[in-house]
């Protein structure tokens with residue numbers, strides 16, 4: 401059945417949706433190549449690409465093909481006085497497993513291989529249905545997983561980490577890049593471009609229509625808005641009928657979860673900074689360095705750029721994220737700070753969500769260095785801080801994820817009505 405004009409999807413006709421950030425209802429529309437933002441908080445609500453189905457499909461297919469050179473080509477070769485090592489990405493993971501760093505090997509495997517692979521396969525499935533204009537089994541669950549996995553794509557961070565690692569390696573050894581090294585950059589760019597094209601409201605609009613799920617578009621009373629797909633739902637619903645997420649009506653839940661993850665992150669932040677991050681050894685010396693020592697050494701060696709990158713990613717960003725989440729949670733629980741609006745706090749939350757992943761740089765750099773230097777002549781080992789550090793990154797991401805910004809807007813209204 402062809403889509404009727406009212407629901408025509410390559411262009412979103414005017415309809416009412418709920419802004420996930422401030423909770424206001426917005427009447428929005430977007431044709432191909434257009435965007436619609438929330439007039440209250442400025443959050444982007446609908447974004448439709450010029451060529452919304454075919455182009456992301458081609459990108460996703462190309463990205464999937466790039467996985468072949470990424471996985472099987474050699475990543476870099478490191479030559480020291482007598483030893484030369486040619487490294488592939490799977491080989492690097494193997495090296496980690498051999499050295500008993502299964503936690504790091506698993507983290508690297510999940511974040512740089514498994515997540516993008518499942519993301520791409522599911523996206524191709526969903527976009528294929530869109531292009532054919534046909535429903536397919538499990539279309540909505542597939543769309544849900546596309547969005548979930550999208551948040552955990554870290555190939556771009558891995559690509560930047562390779563450059564940082566490379567600058568560090570160059571100080572000790574001769575380095576040569578392989579096909580896989582360049583392929584990772586193209587792969588990262590493609591994934592970045594694809595994630596821009598895949599936006600929640602757009603994706604669920606089309607998927608819901610193809611699977612004939614009822615979309616509440618008409619004027620109705622007693623509705624709530626879903627924070628993930630922004631569609632209206634009947635007031636008594638606990639799960640969204642379109643994207644399947646829990647309707648965050650029980651707001652207490654959001655603050656409790658967000659606070660719990662934040663406290664866990666704060667606890668892990670202490671050993672992450674105090675325990676050794678990296679242990680470097682050659683036949684004569686063994687150097688144990690914490691995160692901060694690492695930055696100082698880089699600075700002394702005049703690697704200013706890398707020192708600044710590692711300092712921001714490993715020390716400044718996690719700390720700022722923790723402080724920002726404390727401010728957000730206190731504001732939502734008690735009252736907004738003087739002269740700071742819900743709008744500004746929402747922007748702070750957006751920033752926390754955006755920069756969260758970049759803290760993984762130092763972990764990936766350590767992993768690459770470990771794989772590059774695994775001979776008795778020069779050996780790099782990960783210290784126990786890496787585990788706590790990875791936990792800090794993941795826990796703060798979860799804390800930000802569970803925080804419901806609509807609470808800030810409600811608090812603002814509440815405060816305004818008191819004074």
Ligand SMILES: [Zn+2]
Nearest residue numbers: 419422438441
């Ligand atoms: Zn809004």
Ligand SMILES: [Zn+2]
Nearest residue numbers: 626629640643
């Ligand atoms: Zn939903």
